[in-house]
Amino acid sequence: MSERFTKAAARNIFYGGSIFFFIVFIGLTAQTHYYIRTSSTDEATLTDSVQRGKHVWEKNACINCHTLLGEGAYFAPELGNVWVRYGGREDPTGAREALTAWMHSQPSGIEGRRQMPDFHLTDQEVNDLIDFLEFTSRVKTQGWPPKTSG
């Protein structure tokens, strides 16, 4: 190694590099935050019921079996787009009814099929939950998941 590469130079590269990449990291974090708030989510439609629905989702740990926008467990279907899968874009009332019926008819008891528990949710909780899933389906995920089927 060249004699000109002194301890001081090594230290400066270390600190300079650390500071440089820390600044890049802060910049990217700010950009991500800005993008989430202005482009990827529709903040105006983030209603109280959507927030309550998120709490129902968390309290009952749906993510222990399901994924939401790709995050979670892979035991049960992706639910970030379940609203679209149930035809919510064309027929919101029909999709709401179908999802409500689904929540109340579990476990299906069909042999050989994976089972989902009955969470004994109130009508209000189911409605909030569906509002949350509907909101989630409108998050711009840059095409994730690639197929409506999951």
Ligand code: HEC
């Ligand atoms: C113990 C695991 C488990 C948990 C926890 C769970 N689910 Fe499920 N869920 C499943 C399974 C398994 C299926 C698929 C069942 C089938 O196809 O017969 C399913 C299917 C669904 C479907 C239908 C998906 C589709 O594409 O048809 C919805 C909606 C759903 N779950 C909502 C929820 C919600 C909301 C919660 C939390 C309150 C939840 N699940 C918690 C296991 C679970």
